[in-house]
Amino acid sequence: MWAVSEDVRLTAWVSGRVQGVGFRWWTRCRALELGLVGSAGNLRDGRVEVVAEGPKDHCEQLLSLLRSTSSPGWVDQVVERWSEALGGLDGFEER
Template identity: 45%
Template sequence: MSAARFYVSGKVQGVWFRASTREQAVGLELRGYANNLRDGRVEVLAAGDAAAIERLAQWLRHGPPNARVDRLEREPAGEDEAGDGFVCG
């Protein structure tokens, strides 16, 4: 098991980014969350299989059709931060 925190910058709020991220994460059997931040970024925490997290990271580089991802930052995270399921805040 593995965990990672992502910060996604660009046109990522108001374009169904969090809901689409949740769809992707649930399909990959990941736990965690996607939250809007006050500075316009989206924070994503994902925990689960390392290969599934990598697939989510690849998807986050582009996001849903109406999004524009300018930057994707990644840092380690603790699995215990993820909770159960995958939620949007």
């Protein structure tokens, strides 16, 4: 019998120099490559909020990429929150 992977929701707040450097676009590309749905949006305090839903291992890969040195700009910190997937998302948006 095959184990079914349940979808999860990752919410990550990324701080550093992440606005105005193509970070949201880069995040969208990585999320789509991983088959995730959600969004990446600028917050007024200079952070980027990333919301992604899909298989947990794919969300963990995205989180690892967010923390890597391969992203545009400069990431100082990533704070994460895990929860149940809410569904209803389609594609991956830049906000």
